[in-house]
Amino acid sequence: MSKVVIIGGGIIGATTAYALLGKGITDITILERDTVGSGGTGKTAGIIRCHYGVTSICALALYSLDFFENAKELIGTDIEFEQVGYLVGIGAENLEPFRASLANQRSIGVETEEITPAAAKELWPTANVDDFATFCLEPRGGYGDGYATVQGLAAYLRTQGVAIKQGAKVAELIAAEGKVSGVKLVNGEIVEADVVVVAAGAWSVPLLAPLGIDLPITPQFVQEVVIDPAMELGTPPVFSDLVSMQYVHLRGPELLFGNSDGSSVTPITDPDVYPNHASNEAIERTAEKAINRFPGIEDPGVSTTTTGQVDSTPDNNAIISATDISGLFVAAGMSGHGFKISPGVGRLMADIIVEGESTIPNVKASDFRLSRFAEGDLLLSPYPYVGAVGIR
């Protein structure tokens, strides 16, 4: 039976192990350099939605929704999915791609409907909706908790015999004659394996480089601002505002604001070195956008800020792929939208390892192949939005 080592105890490593268990593979070891969920997973805004232009990604998100909705039965833990819905508002310049994307989403089974600005205003009474052409509402969307989800998964995986080693930092992959045979930890310990899955976000790059595998992943610094609205807001849906280019959702009684115009996302050289608080400029930008968009929130203040880094690829889409080395696979480069598709990513990775192809409806494994970058065949939405980062 295959012995599998997964490098990275984040949501991608955990969902990959979960999907492999589903295929009857049980000899699985997850090696995590720090603690489960301590990388990007613990920092995700946690938005859950299927609003994607690329069919394969939309289908991954749709597959993932089933997991998020049924996690309690599947893994026995409440993962704190707040299914408040997902609202997208766009300006007139994006009407055409928006409607085309919605039609495509519906064609593969996503529940999403166009609603008027007046209807959106009822969901978000504090918002100014005058500058939107239209909205859509995805009632099954919402936001989850990356940390709770990965901890719940890890607890389940342990009950199924998966070994999760924390504080186990991999120094190098061991491969010879085009075949992987295991990994060596920084403490010198060697863990043998028939299959190695590298699911270590931006930290995957230096692991694969010595084998001649160039992952086009750049860590990008991301800043989010949490505001105290100083008023009761009810339970409005996650709001993707593609006019002001921001996303907003509740987090407890507070509101998390992120910027989606790309201006506050900056490349960094070391995924471990970046500020632990948002810059004054990022706070100013958030304040301006928030005050303009939410005049009904009378006296909002900065509660705290969060920062992190996302492992971005040139097309802002994931690499879920075999490599030229037999037994070596990669699931990385989530580009800041990995959480919402993570159960699907794990399943697809397991499909590629076991079947060599996708078994998820409407998902083409080849869309996520590593070689697409060298081939210049990027995975881009056929319905791109003007002014927005290409993750929809």
Place this chain on the structure above:
Amino acid sequence: MRIIALVKYVPDSGDEVGFEADLSLGRVGPSSRLSELDEYAVEQALRLRTELAGATLTVLSVGPAEAESALRKALQMGADDAVLVTDEAIAGSDVFGTATVLSAAIRSLEGGLVVAGMSSTDAGLGVVPALLADSLCWPLLSQAAAVSVEAGLAKIARVDETGSRVVEAALPAVVSVTDQSGEPRYPSFKDVLAAKKKSVATLTLADLGVDASAVGVGSARVEVLAVGRNPDRAAGRVIVDVDGSSVDEIVDFLAAATK
């Protein structure tokens, strides 16, 4: 009256400690920020500014150009204006040099009340308020857990392990406040947007009439001879118990360790 709150731009406690070529502590780390203890000074100064008719609040810092971001943070909290004293010649100053520059700036700004934090979060000496009061020939009310100003008198409560005492002094005075003085406010978005329109004034030693030879690494009374890491801790010894054998081994170990 102009209230002046002193703020320092420091590395975040989570940043790896770095040193400059002259072995002074590096100030610009990835998460460098307004010293958290100084946020308490800004908070108390903001409150006093609101309480005292006609008062304004200036935040003042001595540091590298990057220190502007610490002042901007204080402006976002609601300070009226900000002054950064920055000059190559100041680099490497010890606390005496820092106090010399600050006192010249406070005189120049005609401050009537100085509010400082209890110490910096990097060097952590906590003596600048005292040196400053000495240099200005002003009274010092230090380590205040509460501060009020009324009829030209500053009054503080100082709380320590022996109890609480109330001390007062006539203005102008230097007050340092502790982290028990009241949680610093979160900036409101209105203040954040107002701060965007404000500028940070920069002053040099020449602007303040301070002789460069009085500050900087050359005049520092403290000289850093060397910096080094603590040695890594050696691996512990694992005592394996075989039918109670560990008891004697542990006793022997403790006896040897306490000799």
